[in-house]
Amino acid sequence: MTTLLRDVRPLFELKGRNYIITGGGQGIGFAVVRAIAEYGGNLAVLDIRDKPVDEYNTLAAQYGVRTIYLKTDVSNEQSLTASFNRAVEFLGSVHGAFTSAGIAIDKPFIEQTWAEAQRIQDINVLGTFFTTQLVARQLLKQGTSGSIVQVASITSHTVLPRHRMSAYNASKGAVRMLTEALGVELASDGIRVNSISPGFIDSEQTRVVRDKKSPEDSAIMDTAPPLSRIGNFNDLTGAVIYLLSDASAYTTGADIAITGGLHVGRIES
Ligand SMILES: NC(=O)c1ccc[n+]([C@@H]2O[C@H](COP(=O)([O-])OP(=O)(O)OC[C@H]3O[C@@H](n4cnc5c(N)ncnc54)[C@H](O)[C@@H]3O)[C@@H](O)[C@H]2O)c1
Numbered sequence: 001m002t003t004l005l006r007d008v009r010p011l012f013e014l015k016g017r018n019y020i021i022t023g024g025g026q027g028i029g030f031a032v033v034r035a036i037a038e039y040g041g042n043l044a045v046l047d048i049r050d051k052p053v054d055e056y057n058t059l060a061a062q063y064g065v066r067t068i069y070l071k072t073d074v075s076n077e078q079s080l081t082a083s084f085n086r087a088v089e090f091l092g093s094v095h096g097a098f099t100s101a102g103i104a105i106d107k108p109f110i111e112q113t114w115a116e117a118q119r120i121q122d123i124n125v126l127g128t129f130f131t132t133q134l135v136a137r138q139l140l141k142q143g144t145s146g147s148i149v150q151v152a153s154i155t156s157h158t159v160l161p162r163h164r165m166s167a168y169n170a171s172k173g174a175v176r177m178l179t180e181a182l183g184v185e186l187a188s189d190g191i192r193v194n195s196i197s198p199g200f201i202d203s204e205q206t207r208v209v210r211d212k213k214s215p216e217d218s219a220i221m222d223t224a225p226p227l228s229r230i231g232n233f234n235d236l237t238g239a240v241i242y243l244l245s246d247a248s249a250y251t252t253g254a255d256i257a258i259t260g261g262l263h264v265g266r267i268e269s
Contacts, residue, residue, distance in 0.1 A: 011247040015040030018091035023101030025052040027203040031233030032098045037063040044087030046072035074101045074127030084134045096147040097135045099128045106209045109166040117167040124171035145190030149243045152176040154199040157263040162217040183253020192252040194243045199259025201231040225260030
């Protein structure tokens with residue numbers, strides 16, 4: 001049996017759709033916020049920062065979309081639930097989410113405290129878990145399909161050279177397996193769940209880690225990836241739009257590694 005081929009470009013359209021983005025106040029999350037707006041999607045941004053980066057304020061007028069910013073701690077049940085409910089009230093309905101809120105720590109395993117390790121799991125794992133649960137419940141209530149994109153990491157595939165990030169590795173390994181579990185469990189409800197695994201991306205998170213390193217250890221972010229550079233936000237945004245949109249209608253439980261090749265091999269330097 002053959003099906004009629006359709007144009008590809010319209011499959012990427014997000015016009016009139018509504019998205020929740022955690023950690024969208026800056027960094028990778030904000031890059032995706034901007035990209036969703038460019039594709040016509042309305043946005044609710046949930047982030048622990050008092051306010052988002054300045055460019056956020058230009059998006060509604062520039063792209064003709066609706067936006068709301070809600071100061072939220074995704075590791076706190078009350079804060080997350082209250083913001084989510086406010087977001088749904090504002091947007092009217094939900095079509096999907098991007099869960100970018102996350103923190104990292106680069107510290108020897110032997111020295112990591114209970115509080116540090118726990119905070120990482122609370123934000124990276126449980127924040128992702130319960131944001132996804134709220135979105136899935138809302139989609140079930142609406143009786144509509146949806147797409148959720150979670151943020152795993154290269155550290156769920158391999159151990160980064162000259163980094164000691166065991167608690168972070170463990171959290172991102174959990175996120176990637178959560179993506180697979182939910183990709184299967186929610187498929188029959190029309191809810192797709194996928195993840196991206198960024199490698200070294202030039203952001204506040206990598207800058208904080210980088211600032212504490214020797215010049216040689218820091219340089220590895222530029223030299224180790226087979227594509228011989230650190231990644232940037234636009235290396236990620238196309239993949240996220242693809243996963244949120246109908247262009248990926250037959251993709252769930254998948255992870256897209258965007259690492260300059262570093263998750264499969266490295267250039268020695
Ligand atoms: N930058 C990288 O190289 C890289 C690589 C792989 C994965 N990641 C992941 O990508 C995601 C985004 O990272 P980034 O590089 O943009 O870092 P970032 O620090 O620039 O952005 C993280 C955002 O999450 C928000 N946030 C932190 N804790 C929060 C909480 N409890 N509740 C709500 N919001 C919270 C921050 O305020 C910030 O806006 C993270 O999950 C990170 O682990 C980053």
